[in-house]
Amino acid sequence: MTDLKNKAAKKSGFNRRDFFRGSGAIAAATALQTQTADAFQDQSPQIISGETTITLNVNGKDHQVKAEPRTTLLEVLRYQLDLTGAKPVSSDGSSGASTIFVDGKPMTASTILALQAAGKKIETVESLGGDAVQQAFVKYDAEQCGFCTPGFVMAVRSFLNKKPNASEAEIRSGLNGNICRCGTYANIVEAAISVAKGGN
Ligand code: FES
Structure with missing residues (x-):
């Protein structure tokens, strides 16, 4: 064999x-996560608890979804919007299996909170x-x-x-x-x- x-x-x-x-796969995965973190740094801190209804723009359409502060964008895409292309392989994004575009940039949906994605343009492989x-x-x-x-x-x-x-x-x-x-x-x-x- x-x-x-x-x-x-x-x-x-x-x-x-x-x-x-x-x-240098590990270095690149780290770079992707850093890019993800940087993209959300401009959001002002808010205290939110419990489930909230938010609007996410996914593949050109607005969707009302429910998210707790800990809910990832990947969970919302797969389990509420039935967009199962992005895969839950690594919660830290190191596999790249949940790669999507946020405002045109490649990011891993497993490392983004759903609440952070409100107001952004999200594109999945289904698009x-x-x-x-x-x-x-x-x-x-x-x-x-x-x-x-x-x-x-x-x-x-x-x-x-x-x-x-x-x-x-x-x-x-x-x-x-x-x-x-x-x-x-x-x-x-x-x-x-x-x-x-x-x-x-
Ligand atoms: S992990 Fe099986 S085809 Fe890539």
Whole structure:
């Protein structure tokens, strides 16, 4: 089994260990969390207790939801709005599986409180429709269990929005805040490269 894995890694020239070594995944995850914290620093402190009804703008529509001070945005998205694309893999956001856009920036929904998200423009993977990134993931078979996939799709979309013609090295570096336990990095990078080259 180990030989088979080694052969596969040799063939693709890329394996799980290379990904972690080369990418600094932990550092990037920390950067994403810092970005999340910074984005909410301008909100003035308020004392709120118990359940509150708030309006969240998600995928272009306003939704009335109920949230306690401890309720995360991820919980509201999944359990009240039935938007289950963002996944509850890591409460500290280190997996990147709950990546969404808040006011156009990639952030992890597991590290944002629902109350903090009121007044922000929230976009989930469900908003992408038939986006080229999604199509490329299908074409290049860029998933196994699929648990990390929505987070990766959002991360790739966000990165290519910033750098539409990104090189392979830039893509590898730009995706290092997301982790795939199944090790499908080679196909994910291939899918992202194809979109950067104008195809899918
Ligand atoms: S495909 Fe299973 S975690 Fe990425």
